[in-house]
Amino acid sequence: MYAILDIETTGGKYNEEGITEIAIYKFDGHQVVDKFISLVNPEREIQPFVVNLTGINSNMLKSAPKFYEVAKRIVEITEDCIIVAHNSQFDYRILRTEFKRLGFVFKRKTLCTVELSKQLIPDQASYSLGKLTRALGIPVSDRHRANGDAMATVKLFKMLLSKDLDKNIIKDNVKLDITKRINNTHKAIIDGLPAVTGVYYIHDENGEIxxxxxxxxxxxxxxxxLTNTSSKSKKLQLHARSVTYETTGSELVALLKESEEIKRNKPIYNRALRRTVFTHALYSFKDSNGYINLRIDKTTVDEKHITTFSNMQSAKSFMFRVVEQFSLCQKLTGLYPTKTNCFNYTIKSCNGACISEETPEDYNKRVEELIAKNSYDNKNMVIIDQGREIDEKSVIYIENGVFRGLGFYDLNHQINNIKVLESIITPMENNRDTQHIIQSYLRRNKRVKTMQLNTK
Incomplete structure (x- = not known):
């Protein structure tokens, strides 16, 4: 659990500042579950430059509660939480100073979104909250007020959680959580989980995945x-102490994140991720008459394929579909071995490429259309799919035929700006697994939107 906060102060000498406004959002890693927002009477003067920056003046604070009146609520909402703030060193110091004046020792673990952003979103022009959120397409209202800045930090932190492929943030949080409920039952774990699409992480008593x-x-x-009786499940049941998860909305995003994160984290109970989750591939070649032939064969490292399949049956089903869809020849697609015409020519479903009645130029146009539809080789494009919330979409970025990564964007924000797109994307490895995952998903989900990009 996280307490994401922002504090506005009077300014002034170090450790003599007072709080003028505070906003705290209790965040469970997915949504806000509690919040506290209040002006605070600092019982001291506000520096003029602060008044100009925040718009908060002494007249506004005359009837506001003093810090000791809100202290109990702050303790309650941040209890058993990691405090998250943009420049947490400042906000945490101010809070501890105020509590120290009351004779109370306030101690919490902290996370700084400035430091996390530098690690997970490198090479930004600025890491100030305003400029960073603008570069990432995060909408911010009420800038330099506690509520607006705290909510912007919530949205930024949610993006950082998604970008943390090594899962260091959640592992630290789980360690804190498990010490509170070391005797948690499997039923309690299950009861706390949602019925949503995403990636899940099973942790041991040390918080390790x-x-x-x-x-x-x-x-x-x-x-x-946690209820299965297989040997693998029994081992998991023996060591499982907590489960965390990341919603993705899109099954494609979940598949890609799972593949990447297993490789990065190497969890003990995941079988080594197979280098080839696909056994067969579609290949093309030109015969002596100039016709492009297609063939299904076992995948090889040396030969360049068009797309891949999990098994031979899946490959054959695909071929039968596309022969019908693109009016292709059964003989030239390897489905009907013969030295004469194919069966489809007999029933007038083939235009006669098998016996050179149709010209190679006309036939090859349809084959090339099929190849282009099932391969993203050399393309600059994004795949747009469901997001985690109604007002959000997921985006998978492919540059020059290479999978670059994925992210989420607000529907009110345009992603045709390459610089903004690259900022919101979590970089991921391009490999044969990701190619197979993306291509097979696009084959199975015809309604998924793809958009060509102009990178100039």
């Missing part, structure tokens, strides 16, 4: 893990 998986229904999948 021992298994990563993805599901369209996380609650149902974890229930299976």
């Amino acid at each position: 021992i298994y990563i998986g993805k599901s369209k229904n996380i609650k149902h999948r974890i229930n299976q893990h």
Whole structure:
């Protein structure tokens, strides 16, 4: 659990500042579960430059509660939480100073979104909250007021959680959480999970991730893990102490994150991620008559393929579909071995490429259309899919045929600006696994939107 906060102060000498406004959002890693927002009477003068910056003046604070009147609420809402702030060193120091004046020792773990942003979103022109959120397309209202800045920090922190592929942030949080409820039962774990699409992480008593998986229904999948009687499930049940998760909205995003994060974290109970989750591929070649032939064969490292398949049956089903869809020849696609015409020519479904009745130019146009539709080789494009919330979409970025990464964007924000797109994207490795995941997903989900990009 996190307490994401922002504090406005009077300014002045070090450790003599007073709080003029405070906003705290209690955040469970997915949504805000509690909040506290209040002006505070600092019982001291506000520096003129601060008045100009925040708009908060002494007249506004005359009837505001003094710090000792809100202290109990601050203690309650931040209890058992990690404090998160943009430049947390400042906000945490101010809070501790105010509590020290009351004779109370205020101690919490802290996280700084400035430092996290430098690690997870490198090479930004500025890491000030205003400039950073603008560069990332995060909407901010009421800048330099506690509520506006705290809510902007919530949105920034949510993006940072998504970008943290090594899961260092959640592992630290889980350690704190497990010490509070070391005897938690499997039923309590399941009860606390949602029935949503995403990636889940099973942790041991030290907070370490021992298994990563993805599901369209996380609650149902974890229930299976913790109730199944297979040897793998029994091992997980023995060591599982907590489950965290990341909602993705999109199954494609979940598949890509699962693949990347298993490789990075190497959880003990994940079988080594297979280098080839696909056994067969679609290849093309030109015959002596100039016709582009297609063939399904076992995947090889040396030969360049068009797309890949999990098994031979999946590949054959695909070929039968596209032969019909693009009016292709069964003989030239390897589905009907013959020295004469194919069966489809007999029933007038083939235009006669098998016996050179149709010209190679006419036939090859349709084959090239099929290849272009099922390969993103050399393309600059984004795949737009469901987001985690109604007003959000997920985006998978492909540059010159190379998968660059994924992210989420607000529907009110345009992503055709390459610089903004690159800022919101979490960089990921491009490999044969990701190519297979993306291509097979696009084959199965015809309604997914793709958009070509102009990178000039």
